[in-house]
Amino acid sequence: xxxxxxxxxxxxxxxxxxxxxxxxxxxxxxxxxxxxxxxxxxxxxxxxxxxxxxxxxxxxxxxxxxxxxxxxxxxxxxxxxxxxxxxxxxxxxxxxxxxxxxxxxxxxxxxxxxxxxxxxxxxxxxxxxxxxxxxxxxxxxxxxxxxxxxxxxxxxxxxxxxxxxxxxxxxxxxxxxxxxxxxxxxxxxxxxxxxxxxxxxxxxxxxxxxxxxxxxxxxxxxxxxxxxxxxxxxxxxxxxxxxxxxxxxxxxxxxxxxxxxxxxxxxxxxxxxxxxxxxxxxxxxxxxxxxxxxxxxxxxxxxxxxxxxxxxxxxxxxxxxxxxxxxxxxxxxxxxxxxxx
Amino acid sequence: xxxxxxxxxxxxxxxxxxxxxxxxxxxxxxxxxxxxxxxxxxxxxxxxxxxxxxxxxxxxxxxxxxxxxxxxxxxxxxxxxxxxxxxxxxxxxxxxxxxxxxxxxxxxxxxxxxxxxxxxxxxxxxxxxxxxxxxxxxxxxxxxxxxxxxxxxxxxxxxxxxxxxxxxxxxxxxxxxxxxxxxxxxxxxxxxxxxxxxxxxxxxxxxxxxxxxxxxxxxxxxxxxxxxxxxxxxxxxxxxxxxxxxxxxxxxxxxxxxxxxxxxxxxxxxxxxxxxxxxxxxxxxxxxxxxxxxxxxxxxxxxxxxxxxxxxxxxxxxxxxxxxxxxxxxxxxxxxxxxxxxxxxxxxxxxxxxxxxxxxxxxxxxxxxxxxxxxxxxxxxxxxxxxxxxxxxxxxxxxxxxxxxxxxxxxxxxxxxxxxxxxxxxxxxxxxxxxxxxxxxxxxxxxxxxxxxxxxxxxxxxxxxxxxxxxxxxxxxxxxxxxxxxxxxxxxxxxxxxxxxxxxxxxxxxxxxxxxxxxxxxxxxxxxxxxxxxxxxxxxxxxxx
Numbered sequence: 077x078x079x080x081x082x083x084x085x086x087x088x089x090x091x092x093x094x095x096x097x098x099x100x101x102x103x104x105x106x107x108x109x110x111x112x113x114x115x116x117x118x119x120x121x122x123x124x125x126x127x128x129x130x131x132x133x134x135x136x137x138x139x140x141x142x143x144x145x146x147x148x149x150x151x152x153x154x155x156x157x158x159x160x161x162x163x164x165x166x167x168x169x170x171x172x173x174x175x176x177x178x179x180x181x182x183x184x185x186x187x188x189x190x191x192x193x194x195x196x197x198x199x200x201x202x203x204x205x206x207x208x209x210x211x212x213x214x215x216x217x218x219x220x221x222x223x224x225x226x227x228x229x230x231x232x233x234x235x236x237x238x239x240x241x242x243x244x245x246x247x248x249x250x251x252x253x254x255x256x257x258x259x260x261x262x263x264x265x266x267x268x269x270x271x272x273x274x275x276x277x278x279x280x281x282x283x284x285x286x287x288x289x290x291x292x293x294x295x296x297x298x299x300x301x302x303x304x305x306x307x308x309x310x311x312x313x314x315x316x317x318x319x320x321x322x323x324x325x326x327x328x329x330x331x332x333x334x335x336x337x338x339x340x341x342x343x344x345x346x347x348x349x350x351x352x353x354x355x356x357x358x359x360x361x362x363x364x365x366x367x368x369x370x371x372x373x374x375x376x377x378x379x380x381x382x383x384x385x386x387x388x389x390x391x392x393x394x395x396x397x398x399x400x401x402x403x404x405x406x407x408x409x410x411x412x413x414x415x416x417x
Numbered sequence: 418x419x420x421x422x423x424x425x426x427x428x429x430x431x432x433x434x435x436x437x438x439x440x441x442x443x444x445x446x447x448x449x450x451x452x453x454x455x456x457x458x459x460x461x462x463x464x465x466x467x468x469x470x471x472x473x474x475x476x477x478x479x480x481x482x483x484x485x486x487x488x489x490x491x492x493x494x495x496x497x498x499x500x501x502x503x504x505x506x507x508x509x510x511x512x513x514x515x516x517x518x519x520x521x522x523x524x525x526x527x528x529x530x531x532x533x534x535x536x537x538x539x540x541x542x543x544x545x546x547x548x549x550x551x552x553x554x555x556x557x558x559x560x561x562x563x564x565x566x567x568x569x570x571x572x573x574x575x576x577x578x579x580x581x582x583x584x585x586x587x588x589x590x591x592x593x594x595x596x597x598x599x600x601x602x603x604x605x606x607x608x609x610x611x612x613x614x615x616x617x618x619x620x621x622x623x624x625x626x627x628x629x630x631x632x633x634x635x636x637x638x639x640x641x642x643x644x645x646x647x648x649x650x651x652x653x654x655x656x657x658x659x660x661x662x663x664x665x666x667x668x669x670x671x672x673x674x675x676x677x678x679x680x681x682x683x684x685x686x687x688x689x690x691x692x693x694x695x696x697x698x699x700x701x702x703x704x705x706x707x708x709x710x711x712x713x714x715x716x717x718x719x720x721x722x723x724x725x726x727x728x729x730x731x732x733x734x735x736x737x738x739x740x741x742x743x744x745x746x747x748x749x750x751x752x753x754x755x756x757x758x759x760x761x762x763x764x765x766x767x768x769x770x771x772x773x774x775x776x777x778x779x780x781x782x783x784x785x786x787x788x789x790x791x792x793x794x795x796x797x798x799x800x801x802x803x804x805x806x807x808x809x810x811x812x813x814x815x816x817x818x819x820x821x822x823x824x825x826x827x828x829x830x831x832x833x834x835x836x837x838x839x840x841x842x843x844x845x846x847x848x849x850x851x852x853x854x855x856x857x858x859x860x861x862x863x864x865x866x867x868x869x870x871x872x873x874x875x876x877x878x879x880x881x882x883x884x885x886x887x888x889x890x891x892x893x894x895x896x897x898x899x900x901x902x903x904x905x906x907x908x909x910x911x912x913x914x915x916x917x918x919x920x921x922x923x924x925x926x927x928x929x930x931x932x933x934x935x936x937x938x939x940x941x942x943x944x945x946x947x948x949x950x951x952x953x954x955x956x957x958x959x960x961x962x
Contacts, residue, residue, distance in 0.1 A: 151895050158635035159891045162796055165644040166803045169439070170811075188639025254620050256633035291620045298913050301725030302522035321723035321914075404637075412455070416623025 120147040121352040126164065126175035128157045129339060133219070133372045134179075140368040141359045148352045157181060157259055164189070172346055176353040179218060179341040179360070182259035184266070186215050186340040187401040196345045198354060202361035202378075209394045210338045210377050217338025217377040218360045219369050222384075222392065223264050223293075225328040226300050226315040227307035235307050237331040238274075241282050248286030251300065251308035253293045255411060260293055260311055262408075263337040266400035267393060269407040276410045289415045301325050313373055316384055333391030338377055421774050424767065425783070428823045429790045432801030433655070436793075439648045439804075446645030451653070453646075455625065463627040464657065466542050466615070467608035473547035474604045478554025479597060481703070483589070484696040486562050491697045499704040501556070502712070503549045504877070505927040507884040507901065510715065510920040512617025513913075515545050517714035524714040538622035542614050548707040549614075550607055554600035556877060557832045560870035561596030581692075599835035602665060603827060606658050606791045612887075627654055628794050635796060651797030658792030663785045712924065718917035737918035749903035752814060756899065757882040760821045761875040767822065768829025768874060769867075772837050784834060788827040795887030798824055803892060812894020820888045821878075828877045836870040837863075883930070884923050 127134055131154055138150045155163065157180065167173045173194060180186055189195055195214040203216035210217035225235050233245065241250045253261035268274040288305065290296055296308035297315055301323040312334065315327045341360055343353045359365045366376035375383035400407070440447040450456065485496050506514065518524045519533035526532045535541055570592070574584045590597075612628040619629060627650050634647035717728040719737050726732050771783055790798055802820040803811065810816045840863060848858040886901040893902055900923070 153894070155890050158632055158638070159796060159887075161638035161644065162635050162647075162800050163803075163891055165638060165641070166800050166807065169804055170807045184637070185639040188637070192639075192641065256629075257616070257620065257636065259636065262637075288621060289623065291616060294913070298724045301723070303725070304521045318723055318725075321726075323723040323725040325725065409454075416625065 121349050122149040122151060123176040123347075123349045123352045123356060124174055125150055125152050125177045125179060125356070126160060127152065127154050127179040128160050128181045128185075129154070129179055129219070130372075130374075133369055133374055136368045136372050137360055137365055140364055141356060144359065144364070145352075145355060148356065150356065157185060161185070164194070168194075173344055175344055176347040176349050177341065177343055177356055178215075179339070181221075181339050182263060182337055183217075183340050183397045184262060184401055184404060185259065186342060187212075187397065190214050190342075191401075194344055194346075195342045196347065196350065198343050198357070200354065200358035200361050202358050202363075202365075205379070206361065206377055207379065209397075210336075212398075215340040215342030216357075216361055218341045218365075219339040220375040220377050220383075221260055221263075221337040221339065222312040222329075222334040222375060222386075223260060223309055223337065224312045224315060224334045225307055225330045226297055226310045226318075226325050227328060228300055228303065229324040229326050231306055231326075234326070235328050235330065238268075238278075240307070240330070241287060241309070242278065242285050244285070246285070246306055249306035250282065250285065250287040251290050251296045251305040252282065252287060253296055253309065254289050254291055254415075255408060258292045260337055261309075262404075263395055264309060264335055265407055265411055266395035266397065266404070267335045269403065269411075270396050270400055271393075276407065276414070279411055279414050283414050297323070297325065312386070313375065313384055317373065329387055329390040331391070333393035334386075336392045336394045421770055421783070424770070425786055428767075428819065428826070429787065432798065432805045432823060433652075433789065433793075435804035436648050436652055436797065436801040439645060440652070443641065443645040446642045447649045449642065450646040450649035455630065456650075459625055459627050459630050459650075460653070460657070462539070462619075462624060463609060463654070466539055466546065466626065467605055467611075469539075469543040470546040470550060470608040471601055471605040473543060474550040474608075475554045475597060475601045477547060478551035478556075478600060478604075479558040479593065481551065481555045481700060482558040482562060483585070484700050486559070487693060487696075489690070489693045490700075491694060492701075493697075496697065496700050496704065497559075499708055500700070501552045502704075502708045502924075502928075504552045504880050505884075505924045506549075506712070506715075507886065507920050507923055508549070508611070508613040510916060511545060511549055511711075512614045513916070514711040514715040514920070515541070516617070517718055517917075518711040524710060524717070537618055538624055539619070541618040542611075542624070542626075545618065546608055546611060546614055550604045553603050553607065553877070554597075556873045557600040557603065557835050557870075558593060558596045560832050560873050561593055561835050596832075596835035598665060598668070599831040602662050602788060603791075603831050605661060606788060606827070609654055609658055609792050610794050612794055631794055631797065648797060648800065651793050654792045654794065655789050659785060659789055662788055663782065666782075666785050712921075715917050715924075716921050718913060719921045721914060724913050737914035738922065740915040740918065742922070746900065746903055749898045749900045752897055753883055753900035756814060756818055756821065757879045759818060760825065760882045761879040763818070763822055764825050764829035764878045765833075765871055765875045766829070767826055768831075768833050769871075771826075771830045772833045775834065776837055784827075784830060787830050790823045791825075791827045793824070795820075795824065795885070796891060799888040799891040802888075812892075812897060814897045817889050817892045817897060817899065820892060821882055821885065824888065825878050825881060828881070829874050832870045832874045832877075833867060836867055840866055879930075880927055883927055 125134075125138075134152055134154060138152070141150065142148070153160075153163065153175070160180065164173060164175070164178075167175075178186070178189060178195070186195070190212070197213050199211070199213065200216065203211050206216055210220075225238075225240070227235055235241075235246070240246060241252070252264075255261040255265040265279075268278045269276060290299060290308075293310040294314055296305075296310040297318050299305050300308050300310075301318060307328075312327060315325065318325055319327060341357050343350060343357055347353045360369075361378065363378065363381060366378040366381040370376045370381055370383050373384065481500050484490070485493055485500070487493075490496070503511070515533075516523060516536065519531075520526070520536050521532055523532065533541070533544075536544075571584055571588050574588045575581075579587065610628060612632060615624070615626040615629050616632065619626060631647045631650045634643045634650065638644040638647060718724075720733040720735075721728045722732060722734045722736060767787075771787055775783060790801075793801070799820050802816060802823060806816055806819060810819070845858045845862045848862045849855070853861060884901055885899065889897075889899040890902050893899060
């Protein structure tokens with residue numbers, strides 16, 4: 077009996093391993109067939125893009141890029157910021173980063189990579205047209221997110237300033253996204269935390285005014301549209317899209333200004349296809365690349381390329397990213413003392 | 418035995434070792450993680466919600482299994498399928514569908530002005546968690562009921578004058594100890610590593626758990642210290658799981674002996690048609706509350722063009738469904754189906770392997786070992802698998818499959834172990850004595866009894882894989898995108914309508930695919946006993962009477 081069990085166990089183990097190998101081969105086949113298909117189309121450079129930017133935007137930019145550079149194939153790994161970070165950290169431990177270009181959603185993440193030496197010092201020719209606060213010697217902003225206020229249609233008085241979040245007029249009615257969760261909310265913490273007249277006190281007042289923390293900027297829009305809260309901090313694109321689709325909400329560009337979070341792109345330091353990677357970055361930052369981004373409902377960072385609707389004279393402010401990168405841990409800990417999480 | 422150990426080491430041990438290696442390389446980061454101020458609070462939150470969820474879900478699922486166990490219960494097949502529905506909803510929309518159903522400005526609020534108190538916070542995490550995990554308990558206990566050798570014991574108790582409650586308390590439940598133990602282990606560990614619910618329901622209340630902290634750390638892990646911190650927290654979850662599961666496994670081991678029935682309070686009674694109808698009514702109410710209303714809320718959100726627009730038929734649109742389907746869904750669907758089928762077969766085969774080894778050598782700790790990776794959040798396990806095997810099979814379907822198998826192994830093992838524990842060894846010995854070959858004895862005596870549990874386990878794995886997101890989103894390559902990855906990439910993240918449409922579609926798809934096996938599972942369970950007329954061993958009868 078015992079020897080039979082051993083034999084059966086061995087058979088089962090064999091079957092299992094065989095099945096796994098078969099699956100490996102099957103997927104290998106798929107991979108090679110995809111590879112040969114591409115090889116047929118062109119015989120030259122291929123770059124790998126790691127990104128957390130939304131797929132429609134990536135698709136639009138790559139197809140515009142390929143219209144100009146049909147000889148460079150761009151492969152994409154797209155994942156939310158957390159997964160992207162995990163993948164990059166893992167790559168680093170098993171033979172080095174596989175990406176030639178990184179394009180992420182917030183500058184802090186990029187500063188983190190830069191401080192590890194993952195990025196090449198390279199300024200694309202097109203990057204020189206960008207405002208100085210949207211670039212560093214190793215990366216540049218390909219698009220912008222604006223943090224604004226979203227409020228219920230018909231809310232009176234309508235909010236006009238960030239300070240309204242702490243005003244008694246909206247007691248127990250304001251929602252903000254969680255910086256531990258959403259990179260954009262982290263950017264807001266960077267702005268308020270570093271800014272004279274706000275600081276962590278701003279969040280203390282917000283909390284004691286009954287302000288509530290929700291998970292993401294999208295949750296703020298949903299909750300305000302459903303009437304759970306009267307107003308909240310969110311991303312302009314999402315709020316404008318909701319308005320367009322008929323949600324009962326409006327968007328305010330609060331004083332002193334919408335908080336701009338740029339979406340940085342950069343070439344990796346160990347890229348084996350640096351010229352192709354550089355031409356991709358340059359294209360994304362150039363006018364045609366920026367126009368492709370704008371077409372997907374995102375705000376380009378190049379001045380003069382029309383993007384999302386904003387009122388005349390709307391002001392934009394920007395966190396001091398390099399300073400915030402240094403203070404982030406302390407500010408986040410301070411924030412979490414106030415809001416938990 | 419040796420082969421099994423090699424398999425455990427390769428599939429679970431090596432990836433875990435690679436994760437430990439991350440801590441070893443950065444001891445300062447690991448220390449910072451466990452000494453950070455919120456660490457013990459997060460551990461406490463995680464343990465208390467997981468324990469409460471288990472206490473609610475396991476008896477709940479067991480009760481559902483008992484209520485629907487009798488073939489005479491009206492609408493039984495439909496009920497059985499409906500109870501399993503929460504399994505089909507991808508976890509990342511569960512919390513959302515509940516806030517839509519019972520939260521402020523949700524379904525019940527608009528309709529009758531009622532909201533569920535405490536939905537945002539620990540109570541909500543526990544209640545919704547219990548509801549979504551109860552099907553696991555239902556599955557395992559149901560399979561245990563279907564395979565038990567002792568309905569005769571219940572009959573004996575009833576004939577001897579015990580009423581239904583007494584029989585349940587003194588015969589049925591003690592005999593179900595092994596399945597209940599198996600269900601508790603699965604549910605507890607799943608509740609430990611649950612992320613979507615604490616994220617959706619805990620964040621607004623400032624209630625953080627280990628998994629939400631891991632997510633937060635990974636979101637900032639472009640700094641190496643925070644990556645180490647995330648891995649440390651993930652491994653802490655494994656330690657917590659093993660600390661709880663290992664003693665429990667020892668406790669539930671060797672519980673094959675039926676306990677002695679008490680002879681007090683014996684009132685003759687029979688479960689009437691009325692009782693069956695009451696049972697059905699109770700289960701229907703449950704299904705309506707926890708399945709139908711949240712899914713209806715989800716569907717309404719999918720059909721509504723934008724949040725805040727009144728969800729009346731005049732406003733309905735299919736635009737959200739078009740958005741949800743705009744990616745390259747076909748190839749991804751093929752990948753997901755391939756993965757789901759292979760994973761179901763492999764995981765069940767591997768579960769069977771462990772069960773066989775355990776049955777013949779009281780392999781202490783093997784069951785605990787295959788459960789270890791189950792406690793790892795998908796992201797951390799994916800990192801471990803990638804560190805271990807990424808050099809060779811990175812970006813292929815094989816590495817995703819490997820991660821699934823490492824994660825879901827206990828889904829193949831625990832339900833089978835619970836049933837095997839109920840089978841009397843004398844039966845296969847009898848078959849052998851009567852001249853059956855070893856394989857013949859397995860095929861004719863053991864395997865038929867295992868059939869419901871085998872199907873159940875395979876189905877659990879299949880369903881889980883079909884909408885799995887976290888691991889595949891980290892492991893996929895250009896040629897191995899899964900359904901959840903493509904669909905979630907295609908839409909603007911956080912777009913409520915498209916997310917709802919996606920989950921409605923996935924639920925429908927999974928329902929479509931799951932119906933035939935579910936029906937078969939139901940049939941198997943209706944059949945009184947696959948191998949009939951085995952005489953009750955003298956010893957057991959003596960214990961009862």
